[in-house]
Amino acid sequence: MMPAKRLLIVYHTQSGNTGALAHAVFDGARQVLDVETRLLRAFDAGHSDLLACDGVLLGTPENFGYMSGALKDFFDRTYYPCENKTNGRPYGIFVSAGNDGTGAVREIGRIANGYGWKLACEPLIVRKAVTPGDLTLAHELGEGFATALSMGAF
Structure with missing residues (x-):
């Protein structure tokens, strides 16, 4: 029997919006x-x-068109200890944005490229207030990513 796959969800929240999305992603993955x-x-x-982990989902608020400092700190602390050890790892992104969120997605992608990761799904960008529909999309992101991870689709 194959060991269970492991999914890591890493997020930062300040106002609570990204936290709400992260918990919906987590509930979906579970x-x-x-x-x-x-x-x-x-x-x-x-x-x-x-x-x-076998896959990672990253959540951040959009801060000044960029990811949160906390998520950048996570990257700063993990890059060299993980260098060349996580190549090919599937990842996904969810962003709570006051603007358009594309800067945060772009910069996370640049860093993920340095790790050798592969974007496995379309980023979820939620603009302004988080709605029940946004939480449903976040739940589906978690469930879909975990399902694909379980099936070995990545």
């Missing part, structure tokens, strides 16, 4: 029973968490 899913705040996640 629907896939043969995937072990962990939800960690960016300041609490480290290189051992990243090395132990």
Whole structure:
């Protein structure tokens, strides 16, 4: 029997919007029973968490057209300990944006490229207030990513 796949969800929230999305992503991923899913705040996640996962979902608010400082700190702390050890890892992004969110997605993508990761799904960008429909989309993101991870689709 194959060991369960592991999904890591790393996020930062200031106002609570990205936190609400992260919890919806997590709830969706937990629907896939043969995937072990962990939800960690960016300041609490480290290189051992990243090395132990098979896929990662990253959540951030858009700050000045960029990702949060906390998510950037996660990257800063994990890059060298994980260098050349996570190549090909599938990842996804969810952003709570006051603007258009594309700057945060672009810069996360540039850093993920340095890790050798592969974008596995379309980024979820939620603009302004988080609605029940946005939470449904976040739930579907988590469930869909975990399902694909479980099936070995990445």
